[in-house]
Amino acid sequence: MAAIVNVCVDPRLDHAVIRAQVRARLERMHLPARMIYVTNEIGANVGANFRSTAELVIKNRDTIDLAAVLHHDDCVADRLGLRKRLPESVEGLRRVLADLKVSCPVLAGQLRTEHNSLTWADEPRPSYEVLNFRMPRLSG
DSSP, X not given: OEEEEEEEOOTTSOHHHHHHHHHHHHHHTTOOOSEEEEEEXXXXXXXXXXXXXXXXXXXXXXXXXXXXXXXXXSOHHHHTTOSOXXXXXXXXXXXXXXXXXXXXXXXXXXXXXXXXXXXXXXXXXXXXXXXXXXXXXXXX
């Protein structure tokens, strides 16, 4: 069982941090993928790296249980007009997987470049509240 996640080539993206967040998502989905492959192309556009990784997984007699494309803020490729829109990238993943006769969930998400935190497009953003709390004084 494997997951393949396509990200940008940006060296600020930490694959280990991304893998940990993908593993947490797989656990929430009850998909026990043993291997999480992080592929990359300029702007996270779908290309040969994703396709050849998917082919490798299949040739290794493993299954692809999840595929995802993750965009990030502060993307150089985006600023230069080289990054495809996220829906186009998702559709590109679906086309490659369909060509390979793979049926699995295809997800999208957004990474904060600064700390590699991941927000999935289909999950609500976490909300944080500040709670004002004071310890009561104990009279003695």
